Amino acid sequence: MNRRGLVSLVDAMLFLLIVSLALSVPLYLDAGGDPVDADPSTMLDDLCGARMRMSDLYPGGDGSLLPLTDMLAMDVVTGTDAALSYAGSYLDEVTGVSPYRLTLGYGDLSVVIGDEVPEPVSGASAEVPVTAGGRLRMTLVIG
Amino acid sequence: MRRDTAGATGFAGAMVATMVVVTVLSAYMAAAPYLLHYEGDPLIGFDTGRLTGTVEDGAFVPGYDDYLHSYLEVHGHRGVEVRAMLVGTDAPEVVTTVGGMDGEVTWKRVSALVDRDDGGKQIVVFGVGVCV
Numbered sequence: 001m002n003r004r005g006l007v008s009l010v011d012a013m014l015f016l017l018i019v020s021l022a023l024s025v026p027l028y029l030d031a032g033g034d035p036v037d038a039d040p041s042t043m044l045d046d047l048c049g050a051r052m053r054m055s056d057l058y059p060g061g062d063g064s065l066l067p068l069t070d071m072l073a074m075d076v077v078t079g080t081d082a083a084l085s086y087a088g089s090y091l092d093e094v095t096g097v098s099p100y101r102l103t104l105g106y107g108d109l110s111v112v113i114g115d116e117v118p119e120p121v122s123g124a125s126a127e128v129p130v131t132a133g134g135r136l137r138m139t140l141v142i143g
Numbered sequence: 144m145r146r147d148t149a150g151a152t153g154f155a156g157a158m159v160a161t162m163v164v165v166t167v168l169s170a171y172m173a174a175a176p177y178l179l180h181y182e183g184d185p186l187i188g189f190d191t192g193r194l195t196g197t198v199e200d201g202a203f204v205p206g207y208d209d210y211l212h213s214y215l216e217v218h219g220h221r222g223v224e225v226r227a228m229l230v231g232t233d234a235p236e237v238v239t240t241v242g243g244m245d246g247e248v249t250w251k252r253v254s255a256l257v258d259r260d261d262g263g264k265q266i267v268v269f270g271v272g273v274c275v
Contacts, residue, residue, distance in 0.1 A: 020169030
């Protein structure tokens with residue numbers, strides 16, 4: 001093969017290689033499908049989206065429907081733990097054996113649920129308004 | 144057949160020859176991630192967004208029975224089971240099983256918000272098991 005043929009071959013190989021790589025990228029990205037395991041941001045979304053009656057969590061509580069985040073903020077301020085226990089039960093179930101640490105901050109106060117996570121694998125943060133005023137800050141780390 | 148020592152085949156011939164190799168290679172590159180991922184996780188095709196239901200009188204009522212049947216038909220697995228738990232309550236776990244679960248089962252956990260009959264939204268933790 002002469003020089004012209006060799007140059008043409010290399011040119012064609014490079015062209016096709018680049019095109020094939022470009023075409024395979026969408027297929028690669030689509031192959032995995034939706035992950036099934038809940039991720040930290042989904043867990044925070046669930047905690048932020050839940051609306052329950054006070055009486056569901058607090059003995060003697062009234063039947064008014066409130067965002068769970070309102071009750072979590074109340075626990076942070078008052079030192080009660082009904083909503084915090086509920087959030088802990090949820091995270092215990094959904095994370096399984098994986099360690100987790102949820103930090104809740106409201107005003108200058110903060111509360112931690114879970115243990116220290118020595119090797120964090122994933123995490124997420126959220127901040128939601130509280131009906132009584134202010135915002136509840138939530139940071140979840142999973143090992 | 145004589146070798147093209149003069150390089151007369153040129154660009155077109157080289158492209159055809161290279162195209163065969165590159166096409167096979169690119170097909171493999173595109174398929175490998177899916178095949179490897181699929182074999183490692185039979186739950187890849189499971190749409191967790193279909194895990195819905197309602198909470199009525201404090202009990203969870205699942206709304207995914209039809210989806211579990213269609214999931215088995217499409218993917219050809221032996222069986223699928225979903226265990227739904229209303230965390231923080233005394234409500235019993237609701238187990239829905241379609242097909243047989245006597246074999247190797249892969250489990251995953253997910254959660255979702257479901258509507259309550261009083262207008263609220265409650266968290267449900269699902270354990271999803273697939274028997275291949």
